[in-house]
Amino acid sequence: MKKQALKFEVLKVDKHTGARHGVMHLPHGDVETPVFMPVGTQATVKAMTPEELKDMVGSSIILSNTYHLYLRPGHELVKQAGGLHKFMNWDRNILTDSGGFQVFSLGDLRKISEEGVEFSSHIDGSKHFISPEKAIEIQNALGSDIMMCFDECAPYPAEYEYVKKSMEMTTRWAKRCKDAHTNVENQALFGIVQGGMYKDLRQKSAEDLVALDFPGYAVGGLSVGEPIDIMLEVLEHTTPFLPFDKPRYLMGVGTPDYLIEAVLRGIDMCDCVLPTRMARNGSALTHYGKVVVRNSTYSKDFTTLDPDCDCYTCKNYTKAYLRHLIKADEILGARLLTIHNLRFLVKLMEDVRNAIKEDRLLDFKNEFYKKYGYER
């Protein structure tokens, strides 16, 4: 058997919950879990340099999007550049999604068949076809450390029969992805559990994927519009069917409460565009709740954004200045809020890890929610 790209160790399980602290040994360094992964859609985490992600945010892994890079600048070009790490000057780990979620989000612009998905580019309308094999080819060319199987993300709400067929196809596609992927010593391929909000389908999906033996598993198709209680119930039902000794990745989740609740249910990895998008819209996540920086309340507020934050922005700038930058549409405003929001979530996961190590995650959660003004 070939050497594997990913080695995962669970170092500690919280005594009172299912939360785990572990480490992923990957080709571009170790990643401590639970971890929040910033999203770098187009070969850049919006508004950030790699140095800022390392030194100011503290990221050991980021996510990038197969669909976007396939269309622009093209995976062949990235390969010619020496791979995505070299192209974007990032020497830590990269996880690429499979493009599935973006392609399915195109709605009328795509057509699904057993073979794969035909779609029109959102940039220029040109026609394309992505199959499971193609998704692997693209991700091999990009050279990400963790790749994702091409899956169909069923919408919410959706009929049982539709979700069942979709989930079964996703499993068949996962098998095809696995067969197409040969570079296992440098790139770890994760399976994606689907099944909508139907518990039996989630179980079946998890079991069939586990039978295929992937080095890690994602839970997809959650946080797609359903109420949080349903989401958490389905998640709680799903993770027990995943192997203890493999990392578990909940896709597209990024609010502080979702992160904590996910970890409590045994999740190790999360990603979301929320912190970077919120920043560009002029809002911040803080220990005392969301701050809409552009509000006039802050025009003469010469205090820091979040007194409990250790980031560059909170150490050097006032809310009044940040508000001025946002109101004046200055790039620096988006930059400073992005640094803060990303650092906030990465640091939250550091705090969560420390809490797990000391078996006090539930206390941590209660204190965090109280300060944050969140009731659950």
Next chain:
Amino acid sequence: MKKQALKFEVLKVDKHTGARHGVMHLPHGDVETPVFMPVGTQATVKAMTPEELKDMVGSSIILSNTYHLYLRPGHELVKQAGGLHKFMNWDRNILTDSGGFQVFSLGDLRKISEEGVEFSSHIDGSKHFISPEKAIEIQNALGSDIMMCFDECAPYPAEYEYVKKSMEMTTRWAKRCKDAHTNVENQALFGIVQGGMYKDLRQKSAEDLVALDFPGYAVGGLSVGEPIDIMLEVLEHTTPFLPFDKPRYLMGVGTPDYLIEAVLRGIDMCDCVLPTRMARNGSALTHYGKVVVRNSTYSKDFTTLDPDCDCYTCKNYTKAYLRHLIKADEILGARLLTIHNLRFLVKLMEDVRNAIKEDRLLDFKNEFYKKYGYER
């Protein structure tokens, strides 16, 4: 006599030209001249942090705009924040313009009288009045190290009589600015020579302002649309009427050739939005001429932007990646090109200073122009 905010020393004059190398001792550190000053219109040099301006660009002084800060966030707010340096987290020097140029650029939105200028805000249409005294009050509140007198910048072309009257009023306004400015130990107030393209008016303006004894002098109203030969002729005619031992500032000039030609005619300071604006539009200044990074020529160009540049961007990224970022409208693209363009001009002035020290500025100019593909 009160201690003065600015002490200027000429350290060396090029043997073969009128170019000078000197140093301005200012409240926020020394500034070696000739110097290019990046423009921070709205209390931020667009897309840059203060640390980047110091560590990556090497700036010792930046410019900010009185008109813009007066309207948003307001000079009183900046004063409450502890002044402009503290507000924007910049501990080196700041030069503020007087707002004159911006106000006069408003065209139909402003009305000039002996007392001052009435104008409507470009943001919300609200009515305002700026007099010479008001321009000083605003700049005092901002707390810049170098302030500019409120002047009228005559358009090009303009009739002799109009320019004469305008220049004479600018001189009367300069006297009023000087009388209104009392904080001379912390802020140096420069006079601005006007007179359009008329040499006798330039001489008269310079002589009358010199009689008022300012710690430094700007040459305004050039590079406003006239051919470069006329501009240089007027400049060459003007600088000899300015005192040798005071800094001379040519306003709004920023192409490499204009900077070099200005220094050859005895100019010590320049500023321009060109490098930052070009960057946001996807173009770069390089030792081998202008590079339109968004051109498809560079789509697979995995070489550096400018092999002779020492900046962060040139050390870490390829033209192909920069083009991708610009095409994809990514903030990082604007950032990386801004770092490069600013470093390019600041470094150009460092090279110019070194050439002056060794009496080889003409050789430097010829070599630079040859490489740059510029004929003069």
